Amino acid sequence: MSGEATARExxxxxxxxxxxxxxxxxxxEVVLHSMKGERRGLDEARQWAxxxxxxxxxxxxxxSVEEFGEKVLARIRRDWHWAEDGTFAASDDMxxxxxxxxxxxxxxxxxxxxxxxxxxxxA
Numbered sequence: 001m002s003g004e005a006t007a008r009e010x011x012x013x014x015x016x017x018x019x020x021x022x023x024x025x026x027x028x029e030v031v032l033h034s035m036k037g038e039r040r041g042l043d044e045a046r047q048w049a050x051x052x053x054x055x056x057x058x059x060x061x062x063x064s065v066e067e068f069g070e071k072v073l074a075r076i077r078r079d080w081h082w083a084e085d086g087t088f089a090a091s092d093d094m095x096x097x098x099x100x101x102x103x104x105x106x107x108x109x110x111x112x113x114x115x116x117x118x119x120x121x122x123a
Contacts, residue, residue: 027106073121
């Protein structure tokens with residue numbers, strides 16, 4: 001599977017709360033740089049991707065993807081809806097950087113600033 005396909009599967013599994021498929025995209029030593037801090041390994045990644053079923057919920061929409069070697073940069077939009085009735089709450093644009101080792105994601109980092117994301121991608 002290509003890096004782009006794996007990144008798309010990461011997003012699909014996250015959106016659908018398919019935790020087994022989500023973890024299957026990850027290297028055992030994965031590092032996730034979440035907004036709430038760094039998560040390391042498959043157990044912490046699974047815990048990070050587990051969401052409560054109430055309150056405001058996000059759906060990730062990929063708007064573009066670039067792949068170079070072991071790196072993928074996805075521009076994404078987070079659409080937020082209230083779980084109770086599906087009412088739209090907000091939307092924001094970001095970029096997600098993925099790095100791969102042996103075909104699996106070993107690093108994921110979200111960026112609110114796309115210029116910073118491109119700098120990481122081009123490094």
